[in-house]
Amino acid sequence: MSAIANQRAIIDRRALAGAISAAVAEHGMPKARQKVIELLRNALHDGRAEVARRLAEHPSAGHEVAYSQSFLIDQLIRVMHDHVIEDVYPAGNRSSGERLVLIAVGGYGRGEMAPHSDIDIAFITPGKTTAWCEQVIEAMLYYLWDLGLKVGHSSRSLDEMVRMAKSDLTIRTALLEGRYLWGDQELYDEASRRFWADVVPGSQAQFVSEKLSERNARHKRMGDSRYVVEPNVKDGKGGLRDLQTLYWIGKYLHRVKSAAELVDAGLFTRKEYRTFRRAEGFLLAVRCHLHVITRRAEDRLTFDLQREVARRMNFADRPGKSAVERFMQYYFLQARQVGSLTGVFLAHIDEEMASKRRARGLLAGFRQRSRMLKGYRVFGGRIAAPSDDWFVKDPVRLIEVFQLAEEHSLEVHSETMRMATRDVKCIDQAVREDPRANELFIKLLTGRNDPETVLRWMNEAGVFGRFVPDFGKVGAQMQFDMYHHYTVDEHTIRAIGLLAAIEKGEHRVDHPLASEIIPQLGNRRVLYVATLLHDIAKGRGGDHSVLGAEVALHLCPRFGLDEGETELVSWLVRWHLLMSATAFKRDLADPKTILDFVTQVESVERLRQLLVLTVVDIRAVGPGIWNSWKRQLLGDLYELALEQLRLGYKSTRRAEQIAAKKEHVGELLGVNADLIDKLASRFDDAYWIAEPEDIIALNLVHYAAAKELEHKLSIHTEYYAARGATLVTVIGDDHPGLFFRVAGAIHLAGGNIIDARIHTNRAGKAVDNFLVQDPLGNPFKEQEQLDRLQKSIEDALAGKIELVPQLAKRPLARNRADSFEVRPRVDFDNTASGRFTVIEVSARDRPALLNRLARSLFESKLMVNSAHITNYGERAADTFYVTDLLGGKVTTKDRLKGIEAALLDAASDERQRESEAA
Template sequence: MATRFESLPDRRTIVDRRTVADLLAAIPPANTSRMRAASVAILRGVLDRGRAEMAARLALHPSRGREVAAGYAYLTDQMLRLIADFTVTCLYPNPNPSSGERLTLIAVGGYGRGEMALHSDIDIAFLTPSKQTGWGEQIIESMLYTLWDLGLKVGHSSRSLDDMIRMAREDLTIRTALLEARYVWGDNVVYEEAARRFDREIRDGSAAARAFVTDKLAERNTRHVRMGDSRYVVEPNIKEGKGGLRDLHTLFWIGKFAYRVSELPDLVGKGLLTREELRRFQRAENFLWAVRCHLHILSNRPEDRLTFDVQREVAARMRYADRPGRSGVERFMQHYFLTAKQVGDLTAVFLAHLDETFAGRGRRFGMPSIRLRRRIDGFTLDRGRLALPKPDHFLADPVRLIELFALADRHGLEIHPLAMRQAGRDFRLIDNAVRADPRANALFLDILTSPRDPETVLRWMNEAGILGRFVPDFGRVVAQMQFDMYHHYTVDEHSLRAIGLLSRIEKGALDVDHPIATELFARLVSRRVLYVAVFLHDIAKGRRGDHSILGAAVAEKLCPRFGLTAAETQTVSWLVRHHLLMSATAFKRDLSDFKTILDFAGVVQSPERLRLLLMLTIVDIRAVGPGVWNSWKRQLLSDLYEAGEEVLRLGHKQKGRGERIEAKQAQLRAELGWDDATFDAYARRLPEAYWVAEPADVVARNAALVESADAAQLPLSIVATADPERGATLVTVYAGDHPGLFYRIAGAVHLAGGNIIDARIHTTRDGMALDNLLVQDPFGQPFDEPSRLDRLSAGIADALANRNRLADRLAAKPMARTRAEAFEIEPQVIVDNKASNRYTVVEVNARDRPALLNALAHAFFQSKVTIHSAHIATYGERAVDVFYLTDLVGDKLIAPARLRTMERLLLAAAEGEGSLAAVA
């Protein structure tokens, strides 16, 4: 143990074992329960002081992760030795133990490695030469009770040496834990015998090593899939996630088992790592341990997930300061992701060595024999993978750094890890001359626009550091996160995923989700323009200013270098400049308002641009992360595309609009089978905006509801139906129109546990409200169980009839603490009287929270305005709600004083001022 922690400074300030041992020895003799309780009181103080010392060291030197992790393990060692000595000497003395009463205590797993965080489990094993004795059972039980009384989480086992060997053979987890076994206390002879038998009976032979390596790599792959299979998720698990501590541990376990190394630096002697790679390994391990130790202290629990609510605090503790255009937390998280990337690079090097060590001639590790040509364009083939003919291959011609990946794409080959390692070493050979080289740029454009698998090859380039070096603007966003709940990945990971999605759409692999985009792809004139635009659309993020405008300027600089024509460059720049236009229009504007479509078409200007923009928008949204895309967004984008395409085809005339209304009414007339007089009267009751806004299936449902309600002379009728196609529940309310109708509906939906994602509010010419709402549950899914649908409908009916004391129930419902509270969002109200010819458009940006829509709707009620439609969009922690309004007589809101009053009420509602009772 002394050698394990000999580099740990000032060990006695952590715990002075001799002084504590004297205190324990001075406990007056009594029954074992009282003596053990007295020892716990002493040890608890020792533990608290030791932990406080380590926390103080971390606060003083916030980046010394390995030192602090070793300090916690050293403290645990000393505590166990003290407990063991006290138990054997004072509680259950045995002056003449028999040969069977020998006992040794070993540390296993991470604790055995000598690394722990504040709340890490203490993994220990009690070993005996043979079957356990009564005295040994007393010792083990007493020690465990003491540890539990101290509040420690202990993973323990008690085995004979024969049991240890048998279970290690059967269980990979036990085999791995024992690989890290370290003597802590007890009979050293038993420990040494255990170590010899483990080496001889478990580790001996290449077959055992191959089996261990295979099992550990399979375990690693399973863990990666479980944790999201990406290093670049913005709330990473620093222990179990891809690129985390467990990946580093796996490398060392493999080296220790298969190559018989005992310490990390021994990996260099075995040729598994170079000295520089060892330093990178140690830096990565040190950083990850520092982050983990800070996490445990901040959360005061065994927390290994770097969630949004702690990222800012960890960044502050580790002294990451704000910089122009970049917050401290974003700089910290970029360091994390670059570290995770380093772990991935080291893993690739390790796998190459495993392949060389364990694969037979002409075979690859775990793969069948592959026979291919031995050379391709100056590169060699090593068991089916592109390799280098000599180490200085790139030095002779740096363009080969790009050519390596172009050949891999063209021939569908993998790249040998040692070639990747050399590319990673030589990437600095890419200078301005290489960037300006037409051959290099042509090769890169071939990769980017490949009809095969551009995402994978670009990802390889990014892992090797080649992509960011060849395109320095892209290098600025490598490992860059955005501190929000909307984006699930770093900027570079998001862009590469978008390229992959675009390729899948082109191949028809996503035709069910995107039938229009799949069909349109074959009609594209500017295919390579689209791929370049997707690659560049977020390239200016993290700079001061609008990333769309700045990105368009970057595109104008890069596209000619890549070999695009002036016309293609102009289109790419336009797409990057407007890549948010289509989603903003579809999700935040009323598509039934013809001026919305005219304004959108006026910016787009050409059908080809519209097709390109649709596909860029789809992959941009889908690449944000899982669960962000849904059928409702698909429906809105499809509606906007069709309306925009119609305007661009027919010109700025409303001929198409009128034809669409006539066609919809003719279809409904045929479905209903009403006589002409009845149908014509019904059609006249509803304004033109209704027939434009509502899809044919909703129009048919509304007509059936109105017919049955009017026939029964019902003052209120509500129907809630699950709508899987839209990924929501359609709630239709038919009632006498009156002020405050919408905010009461919004409050009732909130009480039922629902969220309104879209609302289209219509008033018939005879004074009835016909409102269609799309509602989702808190998980973004439709309400589909009959009982929940009934509860939703009943809740709305009670609220509108004022039967359920809506205000009191809203006030009584607790406001759940949400993850959005980790973000600072200043509420903003934007009033736009130019976006519509008929309505005043009001956009509210605020932190998302329960009942926000209810509060905003009440503010509109207080402002004495009529809501005609509401469009609810949520981007992680940020809610963007847009409302189309008029005054009570149907005119736009013009008076400045009235607009100021409404804005003040909306800001108060967005900030959550006042109680829900007051809001309701």
């Protein structure tokens, strides 16, 4: 605490104690209690304000601010203690049992506190707690609670402390960082001596094992990646708790008094300690900012807080990268450093403990022989460089060591990782151009064991970004949106890992088509290189697909790819979003959609490569992004495009397609197969092409029943497993506004429409199919949910619900999407379909958006044929295939301009209107 400048500006303990004594002298106890609380509260408030001021003045001074906060609490507690034993419960001649020491434990014991951190105190007595000790402890706790402080406390005798520390890892860890706070110094010394003499000896291996298990469980709970875009600064992977775990283990094994002494223990080099200190200081500063902004113990760096922390820490916008993206990139770089330090540290600990086990075992004299692999020493499943100058002599070995690790399923030895990190600057342009280095890199990238894990090691050592500087530019780079869960480099490495896993047949259930296609590829390494490069140009400003294709043209020849391979990789990078955009935002039943897609793809090999790249790209975005609906749409597009490519552009076999579909529908209908002959003439070709066979079978049964019962309106809701959604079918007399009324009713029932196909048959009947999910992306399955959905639609179409006022009663809740600026945009395309005008609306995603857009289209006198709804985190992209009331395309400029204005108004939410008005 001595390093804290101008301590009395934070709190003047003598002045505070004097004021309390004066209040007691004037009013006496207990009347003076409220005045004492007031004095303590004012001191806490003023101290916090001073700490916040220092943080604002020095926004990256994490250690200093954390120490200052701890100092403030120390002084308050010391004043409280002295006041209680002198004024509240004075004891003239205390017995030997009436002794008490206050020990700061946990983070408070380290002296590192954020402004609203919990205060953890252990009250220790020599023996069974006396009445006087209980009174003092209770009085102090009440004062702390009256100040609104969150206190974690324990009251134990010395024997109880030892017994409980032996049996409870949490207690042992807390006491490990115990620091004398106030009270009986001799009692503290005895407690410390007994902890190290009675608790620690013989439990070191157990402590390390339990702490690492605890860490792994915490990581799993927090997302198991240090690159999640809303990280937990304290408990997340790469966060403060990981650094503290290293310190705890080092202290438990070597009894170090500070992290700096880990260097003397041989667990860190001086450079690594500086890295430890820098990362810890930055993370502490971020945590302090979070506490100051929210005025509570907030440790999650959520989207809405990231901008403000970036601003407070003086990050500024740069071309192609916003201030918040630059801040988060720096955050993830520090998290990566924490990961690197953890790997080196724990490997040292593992070897240290293994050597102790060998030394004590029956086979203490036995040493397993190492073997040599291309000059490297392999021992215990690890590959190690044979000498300290190994990489300096030949920097290509920095690539080779990782390639051999992948090929032979080995770990890279911690000391070798340390050397690689140290010597990474040896990789210069000559090494990058070296054919042998590039051959080794491609061999690693396309490895058949576990390229994902080894590429991640390579990335964390800094070798990956140094060897491929374009990849280094996206290292730790986040995308400030709710769609991408990981940084660009982590997303890319995960995509490569998924590709390898699919190729090994590990995802046949989730990705049957991709698993079937991969063995048919003409060139697998093209796909791996394209996966590596597909997002390589993000953060440069401009279209990353176009810029990435140019990077591919430059890099692929360096990697050893020939002209044909280079051209294919560049094409895949340029069009890696084409298949998902077509499948999710276009009507696959429209022949023009397939024709346009196939015209761009041109060959079966490109189609296969693109399908697999699209799958791994989507799946690697994050958990919950991939689903059966996306799998179905991509599969449909692939099959339609494959057929078109094999037949040629001019031969579409539309009649044959419809005939085959009817035959399959007949098989599904079984005894009701005659419905095809009875009803087929009522439906035009577009219906038969648009709908899957199983939905057609359901529609025909429902249509026939409604016709027989003379129902003017027939509504059916059922779980549709094929796409992980609920199928809602509405059959009735067609009329303008049907679509927006159904959309509004589904929203009122708590559902979101993810896809819609609107058909009017030759008898003037509407047969509309909607796929619906709840706000969390799950289908309605329970009968009660299905009934509620059906009743809501019935009431809306029967006029029993006034949709507009009912929807208005459900204002948009402020949620995480509010942290992002999404300007609504409307695009028209009259070339994407032969029959329809295609309108795409991009806007901030929110409940009832589709209803508002559909109502706007109705009021603009447009007929909606199909709607395709896609979400990208906070952004929704809704596509509508429309005609005017006469069935024609909308082409006049004035009409398009009016429709655009109406849709923009519908897409704008209250928050955007408020900002525009301001």
